[in-house]
Amino acid sequence: MGHGAAQPAASVPRARLDAANAAKVANTLQALATPSRLLILARLREGPLPATELAAEVGMEQSACSHQLRLLRNLGLVVGTRKGRSVVYSLYDNHVAELLDQAIYHVEHLRLGLSDTSDATSPEPGTADAAAM
Amino acid sequence: MGHGAAQPAASVPRARLDAANAAKVANTLQALATPSRLLILARLREGPLPATELAAEVGMEQSACSHQLRLLRNLGLVVGTRKGRSVVYSLYDNHVAELLDQAIYHVEHLRLGLSDTSDATSPEPGTADAAAM
């Protein structure tokens, strides 16, 4: 067997994952598990932006965006600084950007089969660099 | 740049993230957004395992585990092959393992506050968590 193999991406230390850590990691990864927040982070990766502009860019309502920003803030993924009447948001640090990039990269390269819940017998080929079987 | 910088991790191509892709990525990342699935994947990263053993290892009921495995299967993250009366599960390919490692690595570093040069508005390590309501 032996399916595809990821090529780049440096090998990071392989951390142990106990039940406690799993909860921690899962909790943070949930921040990347929604289109809206993913778009927010992706926009911020390209540079700081005031809340309202950000909301407009990702196409969400001010309130909804603000709620998500609070979540991301509490997770320590983004920071907001008051500047006049606006609050400029930006990614907290490079770990966030890296995490984002890695996630997008790997996901894009997985042979995604879509169809999350129910049905679907097996993944179907689509955009994948690994299609062996 | 803004704050700190993650050191290892090869620089992967910076993919564009439109609304469509965001949904795709988010959908897959959701697989990593739950402790149970995270534990399943982490265990499989260390080698293939029959469903029942796997369930026992991660401490979940057979049924619950099976449900999650189906989800992971449909997402193309794991594969299961019948061997006698058991079905041996394993990660689909290296992208999955890499994604897992990168995710864990970055998340662990985010929470530890190892993010170096923070200029002002930075979250306190230990305060950042739980904001859902």
Add this chain to the structure above:
DNA sequence: GGAACAGATGAAGAGACATTCATGTGTTCA
């Protein structure tokens, strides 16, 4: 002070998700 802009926040409704219970399918062996 008052008006207008920028953002945050609480409550509520809709939807999604994970787990459990009970049962169904497939396989080995007596």
Add this chain to the structure above:
DNA sequence: TGAACACATGAATGTCTCTTCATCTGTTCC
């Protein structure tokens, strides 16, 4: 063939999450 084992699957349920609506705080400028 039938019992026992290994998984899968459907339904029901409790829980959590995202979004919208209305409102409130903070800031700038007249």
